[in-house]
């Protein structure tokens with residue numbers, strides 16, 4: 344199949360950027376979206392031009408490294424699918440495709456489609472962990488966890504930190520991401536000990552880094568490749584309110 348691409352090109356975060364037009368020729372419907380860009384890049388390199396910069400790592404939907412806005416939607420048109428797992432069979436011969444980076448004040452564009460998502464790392468560093476002594480592997484049955492709690496924790500832990508939720512949100516909010524991390528740990532007894540402090544510092548770090556707040560657009564849930572539900576944002580809000588109570592252990 345042959346396609347027309349309009350791709351955002353930007354040399355660095357100070358460059359105002361521009362859209363450039365490319366023809367993608369002889370693309371197999373079995374290629375992934377990133378493989379299609381690899382083909383375009385090979386041709387650009389052959390012609391002495393700068394290839395389009397984009398992020399990827401696992402290319403199997405688990406690492407959260409890839410992220411592009413395809414035809415206006417973060418990760419493109421396929422529900423619950425990262426752009427590395429989006430296949431060209433979902434497009435038609437002759438289609439025009441618009442490709443842009445994830446846009447948010449907290450995610451500056453580094454080059455073309457590559458953005459700096461270090462702000463997510465800083466939210467995790469602020470409190471997205473449990474403080475335990477490492478050592479021998481504990482017995483699997485030493486702490487029994489009800490099935491419902493284990494399932495909740497696993498559902499939240501599916502977040503791969505891709506940032507699509509931020510790119511889709513009109514407020515540039517990182518609430519879905521932060522809520523997934525807070526809820527994952529808060530659902531388990533190992534995470535309860537620091538739960539009050541964690542929810543306060545992670546939420547405050549999120550706001551300090553320039554992410555907006557949630558005003559119930561649900562765009563985040565709609566584009567999340569892992570199907571993280573907004574119910575976790577409600578959980579984050581409940582945890583935050585609980586942490587304000589005297590004696591909760593949360594920062595005052």
Ligand code: SF4
Pocket residue numbers: 501502503504505506507508509519520523563566567568569570571
């Ligand atoms: S909540 Fe979903 S969209 Fe947001 S970072 Fe996690 S996996 Fe990506």
Ligand code: FES
Pocket residue numbers: 398399400401402403404405406407408409425426427428503
């Ligand atoms: S490259 Fe790892 S999720 Fe897309």
